[in-house]
Amino acid sequence: DAGVIQSPRHEVTEMGQEVTLRCKPISGHNSLFWYRQTMMRGLELLIYFNNNVPIDDSGMPEDRFSAKMPNASFSTLKIQPSEPRDSAVYFCASSLDGPYEQYFGPGTRLTVT
Amino acid sequence: AQSVTQLGSHVSVSEGALVLLRCNYSSSVPPYLFWYVQYPNQGLQLLLKYTTGATLVKGINGFEAEFKKSETSFHLTKPSAHMSDAAEYFCAVSLSSGSARQLTFGSGTQLTVLP
Numbered sequence: 629d630a631g632v633i634q635s636p637r638h639e640v641t642e643m644g645q646e647v648t649l650r651c652k653p654i655s656g657h658n659s660l661f662w663y664r665q666t667m668m669r670g671l672e673l674l675i676y677f678n679n680n681v682p683i684d685d686s687g688m689p690e691d692r693f694s695a696k697m698p699n700a701s702f703s704t705l706k707i708q709p710s711e712p713r714d715s716a717v718y719f720c721a722s723s724l725d726g727p728y729e730q731y732f733g734p735g736t737r738l739t740v741t
Numbered sequence: 742a743q744s745v746t747q748l749g750s751h752v753s754v755s756e757g758a759l760v761l762l763r764c765n766y767s768s769s770v771p772p773y774l775f776w777y778v779q780y781p782n783q784g785l786q787l788l789l790k791y792t793t794g795a796t797l798v799k800g801i802n803g804f805e806a807e808f809k810k811s812e813t814s815f816h817l818t819k820p821s822a823h824m825s826d827a828a829e830y831f832c833a834v835s836l837s838s839g840s841a842r843q844l845t846f847g848s849g850t851q852l853t854v855l856p
Contacts (some may be wrong), residue, residue: 632784661843671785671831671846684843719784729775730844732784 632733633701636651653722663719710740743768743834747847760819764832775813775833827854
C-alpha cells in the first residue's frame, strides 16, 4: 500500500501568495484529517472529513484557510493569502470508521517569507 | 470532551535503561488510546493502540502500554532503550462513540537516548 501521499513536500512562498496543499488518502479509508504542527502550538487538528463531507472545521484558523474533498481519493488545503505565521508542517491523515488508527502522510513543510 | 496530558516534555535515558513515558487522559466515555512516534522530518507512525479487551498492549519496536482505568493512565514503556528510539512520542485519545474518530493528541514527549 502506498500510504497517505502529500504534495508538495516543501513549499516556500512569499506573503500574500496563494498556497495549495494536496493529499491522497489510503484507498478505502473514509475519514480524512488535516493537521498543523508548530513548535509553539504542537499538533492541531484543522478540519476533518467523513465520506467526503466536512464534519468539523472549528480548528481552521481563519477565513484565509479552506479545505475541500471533491472525491474519496483527493483533498486540498488552501491558504489565501498566506502570511508568515502560517509557516508550519501540515499533515494529512486518513482512517476507517470505528476504533481504527489514523495513518499520517509525510507532511508538507510550508515556509512563508 | 476528551483531553490528554503527557507529563514531561523531555525525557532522557541511557542506552539499555528502562523507558517510561507518561500519559493521562480524560474522557466522558470509555476511550480508545493510542501512542504515536515521530522521527525527525517524518509523519506520525502508530506504535500501539488500546480499544477493548486486554489492558496490556504490545506494539512495534518492543514498546508496550497498559491501560489503567482507575488511574486514567496509558503509560508507554520499553525495558531497554536503544539509540534508534530517540524521537518524539505522542499519546492520543478518541471517543468510543460516534462515526468519525477524531483524535485528541497530547503535547508530546521528546525522548533522548544517551550513549
